[in-house]
Amino acid sequence: MCRPAASRDFFDPVAMAWRIFNMFEAEADLVLEEGPLTATVVSGANRAGERSKVTGKDYAETTMWMLAVRDHRDKVAFGRLFDHFAPRLKGMICRSGLPAAQAEDIVQDVMLTVWRKADLFDPGRAQVAAWIFQIARNRQIDIVRKERRPVPEELRQVEQTDVDAAQVLALEQETRALRAALKRLKPAQRVMVERAYLGELSHAEIKAETGLPLGTIKSRIRLGLEKLRHELKGTDRK
Amino acid sequence: MTAITHHIPDELLIAYAAGSLSSVFSLAVAAHVSMCDDCRAQLEAHEALGGTLLEETPSETVAEDLRARVLDGLDAPVAAEKTYHRSGIFPAPVMAALRGLPPKWKPLGLGVRQMILSHTAEGSARLLYIPGGQGVPDHGHNGLELTMVLQGAFRDETGRYGVGDVEVADGELEHEPVAEDGPACICLAVTDASLRFRSLVPRLLQPFFRI
Numbered sequence: 001m002c003r004p005a006a007s008r009d010f011f012d013p014v015a016m017a018w019r020i021f022n023m024f025e026a027e028a029d030l031v032l033e034e035g036p037l038t039a040t041v042v043s044g045a046n047r048a049g050e051r052s053k054v055t056g057k058d059y060a061e062t063t064m065w066m067l068a069v070r071d072h073r074d075k076v077a078f079g080r081l082f083d084h085f086a087p088r089l090k091g092m093i094c095r096s097g098l099p100a101a102q103a104e105d106i107v108q109d110v111m112l113t114v115w116r117k118a119d120l121f122d123p124g125r126a127q128v129a130a131w132i133f134q135i136a137r138n139r140q141i142d143i144v145r146k147e148r149r150p151v152p153e154e155l156r157q158v159e160q161t162d163v164d165a166a167q168v169l170a171l172e173q174e175t176r177a178l179r180a181a182l183k184r185l186k187p188a189q190r191v192m193v194e195r196a197y198l199g200e201l202s203h204a205e206i207k208a209e210t211g212l213p214l215g216t217i218k219s220r221i222r223l224g225l226e227k228l229r230h231e232l233k234g235t236d237r238k
Numbered sequence: 239m240t241a242i243t244h245h246i247p248d249e250l251l252i253a254y255a256a257g258s259l260s261s262v263f264s265l266a267v268a269a270h271v272s273m274c275d276d277c278r279a280q281l282e283a284h285e286a287l288g289g290t291l292l293e294e295t296p297s298e299t300v301a302e303d304l305r306a307r308v309l310d311g312l313d314a315p316v317a318a319e320k321t322y323h324r325s326g327i328f329p330a331p332v333m334a335a336l337r338g339l340p341p342k343w344k345p346l347g348l349g350v351r352q353m354i355l356s357h358t359a360e361g362s363a364r365l366l367y368i369p370g371g372q373g374v375p376d377h378g379h380n381g382l383e384l385t386m387v388l389q390g391a392f393r394d395e396t397g398r399y400g401v402g403d404v405e406v407a408d409g410e411l412e413h414e415p416v417a418e419d420g421p422a423c424i425c426l427a428v429t430d431a432s433l434r435f436r437s438l439v440p441r442l443l444q445p446f447f448r449i
Contacts, residue, residue, distance in 0.1 A: 075312065082305055087297030094298055104304055111308045116316065126282060130289030137257035137288075147261065150268035152278065153323075153330040179290050196252055197288050203253035203263070204382075 058165070060172050062128040070118040081128075082111055089136055096140070096199055106143055110136045120154060123168040127175045137199075242274045244403035246384075251277065255284040262361040262428040265331055266384040266404065269426055272329035273402040327388045327401075332365075332426060341365050348372060361430040368392065368423045373416040380431030383407045385415075390423035392416060 059067075062084060068077035086107050093103040113135050121131055141149040185193065196206050246267055253259040254267040271278045322333040335355040343351035343365075351367040361381075368374060370390065384404055391400040394415040399405050407413065417423035 075309065078312070079305070079309065082308060085292075086300050086304065086308075088292055088295045090298040090300050091295040092292055095295070100298070103298070104301055107300060108304060108308050108311070112311050115312050127286060127289050129293045130282070130286045133288040133292045134255070134285045136292070137255070141257055145261070148334065150261070150265040150331040150334065152268045152271040152281075155278075175286060175290060178287060179293070182287075182290060182294075193287075194291060197256050197284070197291050199253075199256040199258040201253070201256075202258060203247075203249045206252050207247070207249040 058169055059123075060128070063123050063168065063172065066118070066121055066128045066131075067123065069115065070121050073118075078115060081114065085114075085129075085132055086111060089132070092136065092198065093140060098140075098144070106136070106140050109143065110139050113139055124164060124171065127171060130175075242276070242400075242402040244397070244399055244405060245274065246270050246277050246404055247406060248280070250384075251281050252284050255281060255288055260360040260430060261358070262356060262363040262430070263382075263384065265335055265355070265363050266386055266426060266428045268331035269329050270386055270402065270404055272324070272331060327424060329388075332388070335363065341367075343367055350374065355426075361428060363426065363428040366423075366425045366427050368415075368417040368425070370417055370420045370422055373414060380409065381429055382409075383427060383429035383431065386426045388424045388426060390421045391418040392423045392425070393418065 062081065065074075065077040065081045065084075068074035069081065089107045089110055090100075090103050093106050094100060098106070110132065114132060117135070121128070126134075138149050138151060141147075182190065182193065192201075192209055195201050196209065201209065250259060250263060250267055254264055259267065267281075271281055322330050322338055324330050325333050325338075328336065332355075341353040343353055345351050349369040349372055353365045355363040355365065357363075365388075366385075368390075384406055385399070386404045387399050387401050389401065391398060391403075392415045393399070394405075394413040396405065396411070396413065398418075405415075
C-alpha cells in the first residue's frame with residue numbers, strides 16, 4: 001500500500017470526499033436517476049448520418065464520458081474519467097506493492113493509453129471500468145517487467161452502427177448485479193476474490209482455493225457471457 | 239476446422255486477467271483466446287469482475303500535478319508501436335513472439351523440429367513440428383505444460399487435439415502423443431518446468447527436455 005496507516009486515509013478529507021462520492025454513486029446505481037438530462041450518445045450511427053438518442057439516465061456516467069472521448073476527443077469528458085479512475089488506479093496499483101511515485105507513472109501511462117486507444121472501446125462488450133482494468137494490467141506488466149505482455153488479437157471493430165443501446169444497457173445491468181453479488185459475499189470470500197483478481201494469487205493457488213466463490217460470480221455473469229458469446233460468433237477478425 | 243473442445247482452464251484465465259500469470263503461460267492464453275470465442279468471452283467476464291473491483295478499490299490521492307501532466311500529454315506525438323497480425327496458422331501473439339518472422343526450425347530427430355521462442359527462469363515457450371503419423375515417445379512432465387495445436391492434430395491417452403485445442407499436462411500425466419496422418423502437427427508448447435536432463439528419457443528425445 002502507498003500509505004502505511006489506514007487511519008490517516010480515514011481522516012484525509014480528499015479520501016473522505018471520495019468515499020462519500022462513491023457511496024452516493026453506489027446508491028445511484030440502485031435507484032432510477034431523475035431529471036430531464038438528455039444527451040445524444042455519439043456512436044458510429046452518427047457517422048452514418050443517423051442519430052440515436054439515448055437519455056443520460058440510461059447509460060452510466062463513465063460510459064457517456066468514454067463515448068465522448070472516443071467519438072469527439074472530448075477533453076472535458078476525459079478529465080472526468082481521470083478524476084474518477086486515477087485515484088482508484090493508484091489504489092489498485094499501490095496494492096500490488098509498487099511505491100507511490102512509480103504507481104503514478106503507471107496511472108499516467110494508463111490514462112494516456114485510454115485516450116490513445118479510445119477507438120477500441122466497445123460499450124457493448126466491456127464496461128469502462130473493465131476496459132480500463134485490462135489496460136492497467138497490460139501497462140503495469142509492460143512497465144514493471146520491461147517486456148510486452150502477450151495480448152490476444154483485437155477483434156475487428158464492430159461497425160459502430162451495430163452498437164445496440166439495449167445491449168450496452170444489458171451489460172451495465174449485469175455489471176451492477178455482479179457488484180451487488182460481490183457485496184453479498186462473506187468477508188473471507190470477498191478477500192479471496194480480491195486477492196485472486198488483483199494478482200495476489202498464482203494460478204495454482206486460485207485452483208486450490210476452495211473458498212473462492214467462483215460459482216456465485218459465474219452465475220451472475222452467465223447471462224452477459226451468453227450474450228457476449230453470441231455477439232462474438234458473428235465477428236470477423238483482422 | 240472443427241470446433242475447439244479443449245480450453246484454457248479457468249484459473250489460468252483468472253490469473254491472466256489479474257496479471258499474475260507468467261509470460262510464457264500468458265502467451266498460450268493470448269494465443270488461445272485469439273482463436274477461441276468461448277474463452278474470450280470467459281476472459282472478458284473475468285475482466286468485468288476486475289473492473290468492478292477497480293471501481294470499489296479505495297482511492298489513493300494522486301499528486302496535484304498528475305492531472306495536468308496527463309492532459310498536457312494528450313496531444314503529444316507518440317511513436318507508433320509495433321503491432322503484429324495473424325499470419326497463416328500463427329495468431330498475432332505467436333507472431334509477436336516470432337517478431338514477425340517465419341519460424342526457424344531446428345531438427346530434433348525423427349523428423350520432429352522445434353523453435354524456442356523464449357526460455358527464462360520462469361519457463362519456456364517453443365513451437366513444435368511433428369510430421370503426420372509420427373509419435374513422440376512416452377514422456378512425463380516436471381511442471382505444468384500447455385500444448386496448443388496450430389496446425390494438424392494429435393491424439394494421446396486423453397483424447398484428440400485439433401487446431402485451437404489446448405492440452406493441459408501436469409506432473410501426473412504420462413502420455414504418448416501421436417500426430418494424426420496428414421499435414422504435420424504444429425504446436426505451441428509452454429511449460430514452467432525447469433528444463434533439465436532426465437536420464438530416463440530416450441536419448442534421442444533429450445533435446446525436448448533440455449532445450
